[in-house]
Amino acid sequence: MNPSGSVLLEAQDITKNFAGTKALAGARLTLNAGEVHALLGANGAGKSTLSRVISGHVRRDGGTISYKGRPLDLKSPREALDVGIAMVMQETSLAPDLSVLENIFLPRLGQPGWLSRAAMRRDAAAILSELGQDHGLTLDVEVRELSAAQRQLVEIAKALALESELIIFDEPTASLSPGEVERLFEIITRLKASNRAIVFVSHRLEEVFAITDVITVMREGRTVAASVETRSLSQTDLIRLMVGRELGAIYAEPAEAEAARGAPVLSVRSLKSPPLVRDVSFDLHAGEILGLGGLVGAGRSETVEAIFGLRPRAGGTLTLAGKPFAPRRPAEAIRAGIGLVAEDRRSQSIVPDLSVKENLLLAHLGRHRGFGLGYGRLQTKIDELLARLELPAHRLMDDSLLNFSGGMQQKIIIARWLLLEPKVLILDEPTKGVDIGTRSSIYAILRDIAAAGTAVIVISSEFEELLGLCHRIIVMSDGASIADVPSALLDEEKLTLLAAPRSSMERNQRLLDALASEHRGAAFWAIVDDDRVFCLNAVTANAEADPAFHAGSTPRFGETRIGAALAARAQGFVRDPESGLSSLVVEVKSPRGHDLGAIGLVLGPGREPPPAEAIRDAIVEQFRSTV
Structure with missing residues (x-):
């Protein structure tokens, strides 16, 4: 292990083009042993591309990288793992048909020699215990059965099992609850104490100030601030470096929903959808932003999936606009006026073989009846939405939405539902993996549509987001709704304790x-x-x-x-x-x-x-x- 403070990796003038688009244009990064280094920037700034170059997932077009004082030219992630560089991916790279145990030790399965399954189980149990998941994750369950947040925890466990000298965490906390984030930070602190170099990529600025020592900021593929001490910057300084301008307060004071005193748009009573939804009840009113708060495994995503017709219901009643509502499939929910922005945009929201415009109009096709596609009459509304979301109109003709940054992908997915002018819009982790500027614009849009009468449900593992955005919060634990509290009465501490799993x-x-x-x-x-x-x-x-x-x-x-x-x-x-x-x-x-x-x-x-x-x-x- 390298002595603390010594240079472990140095990247200079890194360039990378994708189909004529410059993803990196002279990026640089210096990483020292025993240091937690934040790599920041707006969506599309090049953070993930630079991380993937360093970890062997992408070959650079130009520039130099040295590791432990020697030139480094990685051709694959396996070579990176062999020299001691690992990456926890933002979009998880797990094998869905393998178990949690097999995924944690996936890099070992490709190596020659005999493996002790008993030793692997013992080591995996110890790692999950460190993450506070000794009861939350079962080693023998297939990864395809896990939620997005649970898959992220397995991805983190996989990186910890490698005991690498340089670990890149790309948005590791995007799906984690505050308690899980705190446990991850304790692990990162221990890794730092053992003289490992940690790269921390995050859009949550409060986490950056809490855990990192130095910050490098990227903008439009270039490094605009390199290895600046975290303590020397304010949040305003950091935002200005990231977006090139100042932003107003990201959370406006949520106005009291006028319609909240009237009849609810959506009523949920004693909803059951085993095994994760046991007893959920709440009312949602027009013009209201309602939060579902809880920890991973509380049943939040599964609850809205049951409401949307994605998951069978075993009990309870739903009422929409005063009438009984029992969707058996999503198309029925869409036609009734409900939209859902799912948590995992890669697997649940994006069709890679369709163009950006076709992805945008996907929900319209689900509701449309009759001959033709009906695209023509939506053009004016599309143009208005693109301007509102600050999306370039010419990018609609791109072949794949996967060419967009995470923030732009999320804007297109939200716009997909806004085109339909739904009565109820449900958003599951709406700002997961998006930068501070995109987050601010998404919040503004949600406040605007709520003010116009749309009823909004927001699920977020980031309690600050729920408290800053929502009028009320339904607290969930172990598949049941346990509290209905105005957000003005709560803070993160109260919400964390209210959401603690009753099973624990x-x-x-x-x-x-x-x-x-x-x-x-x-x-x-x-x-x-x-x-x-x-x-x-x-x-x-x-x-x-x-x-x-x-x-x-x-x-x-x-x-x-x-x-x-x-x-x-x-x-x-x-x-x-x-x-x-x-x-x-x-x-x-x-x-x-x-x-x-x-x-x-x-x-x-x-x-x-x-x-x-x-x-x-x-x-x-x-x-x-x-x-």
């Missing part, structure tokens, strides 16, 4: 059960804010001690039966003068010092409280071991 709370559940049972009262886990309680879990063993809130509810202190205790946050029991209930509220933290809310014990009227100190100490000690 078994020991915490036992703690609440034991408290409630032993003291013949009620116990709860909640976030206690200025004047509101956000209940994460609650157990009532004695109805007389019911605090008047339950898991997922967010009442003000005065709306509960223990408002005095919630407001006081005292060290001992506090008796509420109105209800007569005595309550102990104990703030708890994780072993790393993160605030995890509070555990409460409520006793019925007339019960003499036991000594508070012993209960407090037991709660703090036991709760630390449950998270």
Whole structure:
């Protein structure tokens, strides 16, 4: 392993053309051992192309690369792996018919010699445990059965199994929840400490400032800022370098949806679609942007797929515009006025053999009936949309949408549905893998169509996005909707705790059960804010001690039966003068010092409280071991 700070790789004046288009035009990059290096730029800037050149996926047309002081001319990804360079791809490069285990060790399967499957299982289990997926991913399941987010985790695990000296992470967090991102950052920090060089490609600027040491910025295939210390830049400086201009606030304050007080456009009641959707209910109103928040595996994507007719429903009811709605296939949903921008645009939204214009008009064909294609009458609307999305009209005639950057692909896919003027537009990870400028324009479009009366559902693993864009958030966990909260009442911390999988709370559940049972009262886990309680879990063993809130509810202190205790946050029991209930509220933290809310014990009227100190100490000690 190279000493920390030494130059591991140096790329100079790299050029690359694709069918006459300059993807790289004099790009340069210097990577040091023991350093996390951000590679940034708008969509189409050349970040992914340069990464693919360095990792052997693409042959450069010009320029030089040296690795460990020697010239490097890679002809394949296998050669890159052999010298210690690995890449975690933005669009996963997994074998769908192989298992998770076989994909993690895919590079080893091509090497001569005998492999121990038992050793592979042991190593894979250790890697998944590091990623917090020891229960979330099954080693024997085929990759084709996984969601996009789960495939991304397998891609990361595959790179970690190689123990390479240089690892390129291309948008590794695009589908990950905040908790999974934090675990990945811990791994990156350990890799850095072992003197590996890490390239971190991301459009999430807050992540760049949190994890990287230096930044290189690309624009239009060129390097415009090389190896600048991250701490020397502000977010405004960075955006200006990336897009060549300043942007306004990326999140406008979401206006209150006027129609939200009227009848809902879409009502979902007790929706079931096994195995991942168990019990989902919510209402969606015209002019409203509604978020579905949760962690990977919560059932968010599967819920909207069931609504759209992509997934069979086993129970529950749907109502659209006041009428029963039960689509058996997507064409029925499209004709009823529902559009879906799917999470995985490569496999779910793009038809590679069709031109850009044909991809744009794909949803129109699904709804169109009668002779001909009906393209002519849409031309004016197409021209307006292209101008609104800042898409060059002449690119509509390109042979393949895959020639476009990720951001331009996403704009075309969104425009596909806007052409139909849907009643309900559902977007699953709408800004996955797109730059800050494209993200800003997508947000503006969604706010505009909502203001014009379209009802919008947004699924995002980026909680900041949900909070900044949506009016309300339906929190999902383990296939069920567990909370319906106005976004103005939430922050990332509250949303993360609300979304925590209930299946991972078994020991915490036992703690609440034991408290409630032993003291013949009620116990709860909640976030206690200025004047509101956000209940994460609650157990009532004695109805007389019911605090008047339950898991997922967010009442003000005065709306509960223990408002005095919630407001006081005292060290001992506090008796509420109105209800007569005595309550102990104990703030708890994780072993790393993160605030995890509070555990409460409520006793019925007339019960003499036991000594508070012993209960407090037991709660703090036991709760630390449950998270």
